[in-house]
Amino acid sequence: MHSTKHNRRRGALRAVAVAFPETVRRNQWWEDHHPALVANAREATLAKLWDNFADPSTLGAYDRAFAPYLRDPWRGTVERRVMGPEDTARSLSARAIREAMEAGGYGPDDIDLILVNALRPDSHVVGDAAFLVGELGLRAPAIDFETACSSALVGVHLASDLIAAGRYERILVVTCCTYTRDVDQADSFSWFLGDGAGAMIVEAVEASPAHEGLLAAHTIPTVETCGAFAYHLELVDGAPALRIVGNKKLAGRSIRDHSERYLRTCVDGALSEAGASLSEVDFLVCNTPTAWYGPFCADVLGFEGRFVDNYPRFANCGPALWPNNLHTALCEGRVRPGDLVLGYSIGSVSTACAVLLRVGEVAVGAQP
Numbered sequence: 001m002h003s004t005k006h007n008r009r010r011g012a013l014r015a016v017a018v019a020f021p022e023t024v025r026r027n028q029w030w031e032d033h034h035p036a037l038v039a040n041a042r043e044a045t046l047a048k049l050w051d052n053f054a055d056p057s058t059l060g061a062y063d064r065a066f067a068p069y070l071r072d073p074w075r076g077t078v079e080r081r082v083m084g085p086e087d088t089a090r091s092l093s094a095r096a097i098r099e100a101m102e103a104g105g106y107g108p109d110d111i112d113l114i115l116v117n118a119l120r121p122d123s124h125v126v127g128d129a130a131f132l133v134g135e136l137g138l139r140a141p142a143i144d145f146e147t148a149c150s151s152a153l154v155g156v157h158l159a160s161d162l163i164a165a166g167r168y169e170r171i172l173v174v175t176c177c178t179y180t181r182d183v184d185q186a187d188s189f190s191w192f193l194g195d196g197a198g199a200m201i202v203e204a205v206e207a208s209p210a211h212e213g214l215l216a217a218h219t220i221p222t223v224e225t226c227g228a229f230a231y232h233l234e235l236v237d238g239a240p241a242l243r244i245v246g247n248k249k250l251a252g253r254s255i256r257d258h259s260e261r262y263l264r265t266c267v268d269g270a271l272s273e274a275g276a277s278l279s280e281v282d283f284l285v286c287n288t289p290t291a292w293y294g295p296f297c298a299d300v301l302g303f304e305g306r307f308v309d310n311y312p313r314f315a316n317c318g319p320a321l322w323p324n325n326l327h328t329a330l331c332e333g334r335v336r337p338g339d340l341v342l343g344y345s346i347g348s349v350s351t352a353c354a355v356l357l358r359v360g361e362v363a364v365g366a367q368p
Contacts, residue, residue, distance in 0.1 A: 010213035011160030011171070011202040013357065015106070016327045017099030017365025018320065019092050020081040020196040027074050027191070034186055041073040041188050062256050065296035073188075076291025080194030080315035081368075082180045087195070089118040090128050093176045094135055096199035099365030100172070104201055111201070112168040114142040115159060117151035118176040119318045120231065120242070132174070140172075148347030149287055150219075151175045151319035152198055156343075157355055159202040160214035174199040177318035182231065182242045189246055192290070194315035196368075198323025205360075212337075212360030215276070217353065218269025222262060225254045225348040255348065259293075262346055263300055266354035270342070274356045278302065281356070282339040285329055287321035287346065294325075297344060308334065321345070330364045337361050 030038050069075045083092075093116065101107070116129035127144025147154050155173035162168050179193035205213050228251040234243045271277060284303040288294040294309035308325040317324065322345045329335040336359070343355040 008207050009164050009166065009204050010207040010211075010215070011156070011163040012205040012211075012213035012360055013156070013200060013362050014170075014203045015100040015104030015201040015363040015365075016198070016323060016330060017096050017103055018196060018198045018324050018327050018368055019095035019099060020314070020317075020368045021083045021087050021092070023082045023084050024079050025082045026079045027077070030185075030191065037186060037188060038073065060260065061300050062259050062292075062296050065292035065299060066256075069291055074191055076312060077192055077315050078312040080180070081196055081317070083178060083195045089120070089122045089176045089178045089197075090131055090135065092178075092195065092197035093118065093128060093132055093174050093199070096176075096197040096365075097132065097136060097172065097174055100199035100201055100363075103363040103365045105363070106170075106201065108136070108138050111138055111140045111170055111172045113140050113159075113162065113171045114138065115155045115171060115173045116142055116144050117146055117155060117174070117319050118144075118178065119146065119148060119151070120178060120182070128176075146350075148350035149289055149318045149321060150345040150347035150351050150353045152200070152322040153287075153343050153345040153353045153355060154219060154351060156200060156202060156214065156357075157217040157219065157353060160217075163202065163204045164207070168204075170201065170203045172199065172201050175319035175323065177320045179244060179316070179318060182244045184243065189244070192316050193244075194317040196314060196317040196320035196324060198320045198327065200323055200326075212358045215356045215358060216270045216273035217355040218266045218273065219351050219353040220262065220265055220269075222258070222346065222348060222350055222352050224258045225250075228254050228348050230349075251348075255346075259296065259346065260300055262352040263297060263344060263354075266344060266352050267301065267342065270354040270356045276340070276356060278342075280340055281342045283307070283329065283335050284342050284344070285322065285326045285335070286344040288325060289316045289318075289321060289346070293346075301342075303342075306334075308332075319347075327364060328367075330362055331367050335359055
């Protein structure tokens, strides 16, 4: 999947906002409610889904980044946002959309297309897109799409390409994660998961080297991770319920063994398309599905200190990870107008994607 860099138009980010549940669940919650689970995890040393690696000094970048967390049962997770009984994928997505539109000064008639991702949506098979249009009083067509944790970045890529093709002037991309409603809190897997949503507005600008916008993109499949995670239907308290299930043998190993190749392939492809080099890039915005993934990416690419890692505060909130890190970078002034930003996101059982974008004036919603 490649962007049409020779067209006269491209998509530029105009607004970014995030929304999270109010409930913050810290590690102490499991100490209080499931003490035996925590004690067993400490005794076992390693979390149930991750492999025990050899001496990190003899291994590659991924294992070096992972090494500091070998003896931490929480694997660097400090807190996560957890959906309450009134929260839904649609309510989180709607909050993020309202924040982005208000920040950017947009009304219902200003959006031409909405790209909606939820992992997972509130109903089975049918996505949340049409429901959100109705709830928010928008006038644009809405399309559901899904490519797991890389959805936000792929959504920006798709939006820019549709704008470059002349189809639309302004596209809203919203991504949402609802992991915690589908995981047993008495399972240590729940320690690493959180919920949240992000919304971004992409607008048409003139395509020239000096102007802002998405300059290039490169997306590849992550087929080696197929089977690492899945949703299964199980009986919970006598009723059928979806549960996220991780393959103990495959999950950690497949991500570890292929992460560096995915990263380099996507980044090299995007840079080549743009005719740029890493030395020209000002900042890295990557997704952070684990505590060590951001440091790993920064180490491989040479961006030490020039990236944002929200994992300790929000844990793995899937497709909301990338917009949340971008939002933080903008709010803290670490990414400024004129900066050349490298975006990268990996999704299990889906795709990995890198984009190169020149940032202009971007309106931001409130910090969570």
